[in-house]
Amino acid sequence: MLVVWCPDWPLTAVGIEAAVAGAVMERTGGSERVAACSAAARGAGVRRGQRRRDAQRVCPDLLVRDRDEEAEGRGFEAVAAAVAALAPRVEIVRAGVCAVPATGAARFYGGEEALRMLVQDAVVEAGFDCGVGIADGLFAAEVAARNGGGGLIVPEGGSAGFLSEFTLGTLNGAVGDWERIAGILVRLGIKNLGGFAGLAPGDVLGRFGAAGAAAHRLARGEEARDVAPREAVGELAVVKEFDPPAGRSDEVVFAAKALADRLHDGLAAEGLTCVRLGVEVEFADGEVAERLWRHDGLLSSNAVAERVRWQLSGWTPPPPPPGLDDAVWGGVTALILTPDQVVPDTGSQQSLWGPDGRGERGTLPEAVARAADRVQALLGHQAITRPHLTGGRSPGERVLRVPVGDLPLGGRPEGPWPGRLPEVSPSVVPPAPLRAEVTDADGAPVVVSARSVVSAPPAFVERSRSRPQPVTAWTGPWPCVERWWDPDEARRRARFQLVTEQGAYLLTVEGGVWTVEAIYD
Known part of the structure; x- marks a missing residue:
């Protein structure tokens, strides 16, 4: 795999240059925290996850912007287009990172190093700084892109050795619940990916579950999940044709949401979920805009529609033929969603009080908040409460019930609490012992x-x-x-x-x- 990584992409999307001490904020856990920061800000002591107040304390001149995920996705289309001009099947892992299979393209361009340099030059010419790495797997290739002063090539079969000296923090964000797992590993004396990879897979699965097993595979230089169990997924693709052609992107995005619902219903009937989605947009003039979008888990219908919007926003109509300066692109004639890679659907636990896993933890989705307001108007403000995790030693002490709409005041501090009950937590806690x-x-x-x-x-x-x-x-x-x-x-x-x-x-x-x-x- 060849991976293109654009550093600090959330800052690039909002127009903050690397030489400027700047940071992009997002709301997490009821407070604003640093989602990304520039090299100048990191030099002043700003770090990801810091509260806004702490970041401005260590860097008083910090330039602060709110995160704009739509601008990130829309702007990254220019990078994907530059890579797609050199190699087919560009897969967008997330805004700021994309990948392509390297084997065939490397043969065509005369070797992996030649391919790496061509891709890097193409992205730089498009106006974006980047690192390009090549390795056996997606994770190892991204780590290679982030290192070596612009990226490097990991020899075939050498991903495990390459990753072995990196710290456990390298896996942050690659799998869920990794910070908790990494904390336990550090207490066990394991400080790098090599030590983690040396553990027996069965022991890791038994102690840390599916998330730990996926992280263990990445540390060994393998993919986080097994190869897709079936390749022929064309029969699961869904198509929406527009007659007459859709002239506005909003029409296409609206149709994409309903089309995604159809796709999910078809996958659910087969007991499958899609981890890589192909989005193909056909235009009246014969042009086709095609992208692959990766997501470890089920992309919601809204998320699919959002990615279609990004794809359309970044698409530029080709220049008209000579002598036809008044030619128009003609609109969208068809939208096709194809589950490019499917795996067995093992289910997932969604957040009860947070929307799509992207919202602020502890907040209510809008529909739930409206319903709660109506019930509170009938039964009183204290009629509906939500649990808030607080400090304490016993299971019952650690849950504070807060009326919906109120701040969690009066709770115990987070800790430390010597003598607190260790994990695994019990499933049933009576209101009174x-x-x-x-x-x-x-x-x-x-x-x-x-x-x-x-x-x-x-x-x-x-x-x-x-x-x-x-x-x-x-x-x-x-x-x-x-x-x-x-x-x-x-x-x-x-x-x-x-x-x-x-x-x-x-x-x-x-x-x-x-x-x-x-x-x-």
């Missing part, structure tokens, strides 16, 4: 001494209004002492995790009284 009894094999109550010594192994647990359940496994106690300096609010308790044939429980004993704090499903 449930009374329980824990007894040993002789039926005597199990007690915990001041030195955290258990009187006897727990043998039975009895919840209120239920029969005693034999304990098949248990661990604990974990003592938790809170506010020891305040006699009126001091609290001392011990936690246990118990497993029975009917389920697993988090229990707490405090003052000789046992309660069920949470249940593991």
Whole structure:
């Protein structure tokens, strides 16, 4: 794969030059944070993810702009067109990064280095700085494009060795939940991709799940997912013909949303999802604008329509033939959506309170907000609440219920909270702890001494209004002492995790009284 990477593309899209200390902001978690910053801003100490106030504190002259994702997609069409003039099947990974298969093009132009230089020169002549890298896989090629002072070529079969010395942070953004996984790996003593790649794949899958397995494949120089299980996807393509031809892009974009719904219905019927979408726009004068759009997961109908808009906005009609200066492009006659690469649909967990995974975490989609306002008008402001994660040691303490529309005031700080419950979190947390009894094999109550010594192994647990359940496994106690300096609010308790044939429980004993704090499903 050959990858073209344009540095700091969100800044280029809003007109901030690399020599200017500038940053593009986006709203995340209720605050404005740096989505991208220029080289001059990085030299002054600005970093991605910083709050706007912190970024302006370290760089008072920082030029700030709001992120414009539509301008990013529309403007990158010029880069894709420059690459497409040299190699076919340009795949837009995201705004700022595109890729093409390198093997055939390298043979045509006399080698990989010749191809790399030609592509780089073409993009620079189009007015954009870029790095170009070639490697066995998409991820390794992008890393190569970002390094080597303009990009480099990784020898065939050498992607794993090339990636081995890079830090774990190189995978940021490549897979979901990577920051949490990387934090655990660092605590285990693994500091680079080589150490991560050396772990057994089965162990990584068992400990970190599908996200960890995908990251492990990337660290080994492979693709994040297996090759598509079927190549003949033409029968799943959907077509919209315009008669008369559509003369405005808005007509085409509106039709693209309905067409995407049809495409998704057809894929769902086959149990598939599309990770690379082909968009083909045919014009009345015979011209065709074709692009490949990659997305690891299902592109929503709105996202498909947005990419069609970008593609149309960046398309330039060809010059008219000599002597026909009044010729027109004639409008769009057909729009074709083709699932270029499909994989089995394993499902995904969407955000409940955020739109399309792109909205601000903790905010409500507009339709949900309107419905909540109507119910609150009927039942009162406190009638509808939403959960807000806060600090605490117990599962029930970490969830603060906030009326819809209010700010989460009064919550505990994020931490650190020594003695907090480690992951995996329980699935059921009662509104109030449930009374329980824990007894040993002789039926005597199990007690915990001041030195955290258990009187006897727990043998039975009895919840209120239920029969005693034999304990098949248990661990604990974990003592938790809170506010020891305040006699009126001091609290001392011990936690246990118990497993029975009917389920697993988090229990707490405090003052000789046992309660069920949470249940593991």
